[in-house]
Amino acid sequence: MALLCAVCFAAVSTMPKTDVMRQFFYAKSILLRHFMQEMDNRFMRAQLILRPSTLTLTALVIYLSALRTHDATRTVWILTGLAKRIAESLGIHEDGARLRLSPFDTEMRRRLWWHLTALEASAPENHGFNAASTVSENKFPLPNNINDDDIGPQMKEPRVKNEVWTETSFSILNLDLSRRLRSAVTNSNDDFNAQVNIIEETDHVMSQQLLRFADMTKPICRAADALLRISVLKAHFISTLQKWLSTGTRTESQYSHLPQSIFSTAVKLLEDGYLLQSGNLFSDFAWFYQQHPQLYALFLVLRTLHASPERAEVDRAWLAVDNYFTCLADFEEAAELKGRTSCVWTVLNPLRNKARESRSVIGHTKQGLPHAEFLSSNTDLDSTNSISQNPDPTSSVSTFESGVHLPFTRTNQLGLEHSAFDDVLAWQDFTDWFNMDVGGF
DSSP states (O other): OHHHHHHHHHHHHTSOHHHHHHHHSSOHHHHHHHHHHHHHHHHHHHTTTTSOOHHHHHHHHHHHHHHTTTOOSTHHHHHHHHHHHHHHHTTTTSOTTTTTOOHHHHHHHHHHHHHHHHHHHTHHHHHTSOOSSOOOOTTSOOOOSOOGGGOOTTOOSOOOOOSSOOTTHHHHHHHHHHHHHHHHHHOTTSOHHHHHHHHHHHHHHHHHHTGGGOOTTSHHHHHHHHHHHHHHHHHHHHHHHHHHHHSSOOOGGGGGGOOHHHHHHHHHHHHHHHHHHSSSSOGGGHHHHTTSOOHHHHHHHHHHHHHOTTSTTHHHHHHHHHHHHGGGHHHHHHHHHTTSOOHHHHHHHHHHHHHHHHHHHHHHHHTTOOHHHHHHHOOOGGGGGSOOSOOOGGGSOOTTTTOSSOOOOOTHHHHOOGGGOSOOOOGGGGTHHHHOOGGGO
């Protein structure tokens, strides 16, 4: 029953609110709370910790995968740690083929372990800290590129990987991207050329191994192509940003000197992220992209707008920020239902207010009003806590808008300065963005 409840919870999580009401005659939030309570009861009855099983663990992983779509608290991360320890106690992290398990059990265990490690890999950006454990699954085989109908408990021999697009191709693409690109941006021992080679090799391998079989008339294939391109762009952005942060003294004024190319790339990530997470591009996959927020880019853009409100492309940046904030509405709504504010939202709103205040000060200064007079007369700042409800999605220009195969700008690796490419920093160098004292700006 735990597995059934997990599947039901995941199904409701991936549906738009209007579809849930039309099909089930209940509000989406009510159904989600119902299934969450059922999941708690089922796990208690199954004695998940005392008597763990692969079936119950599978239910937990499905539940956590869907839960992070609308929950920005650290609940998912904490439970993922528990799930990983349960998996290790069951030996899921060991290759079933080496343990001489059946081909079916081997394949299912691979899928389970890879989705679990993907959940843990998202912790740094989703929650603002560095994961204590390292990703060590590079030698662990990926699931096979086969359809579900190709496997079953009765199979005696493992199925050969299909040289076609299958039901599991999208998931394999996502898992392999997570492994390869995370290795590129977290390995501080490699020089810049090695970092770029890993990212570019990942782009090439994914295109040749899986996407070359994709039928781009199908939404899932176009969504996979978009996932690859925004992931590669983000990897270039993070590695370059890490290097820039390592070259100077960490001061508030540092962000006023941020290279324009890094700023423009961050804005572009917000524009493309908005189209994907809002469902304007692929409505059936909005829930998936909501699990991959562009929080690094959002925090960088806001901090830079606060420190340098008159830099180039400021209007484009503000449009991207306001649009992207609408993608975070579900996180805040879910947190409010629990009587608290999400950990990410606690920082986001004050930081956006500070950036808007800097922009308003510049505007009033140009009109000849003294700064003190502006501050005393500005009574509308608190209204910025509300989310922009009606952004114009057509105003945000993106690489995804003009067709299926839309290349990135590859000139000088996205136009980022040569001096910015070198050794990368560890992920924890970003943690102060999430735990900073906003009032100190």
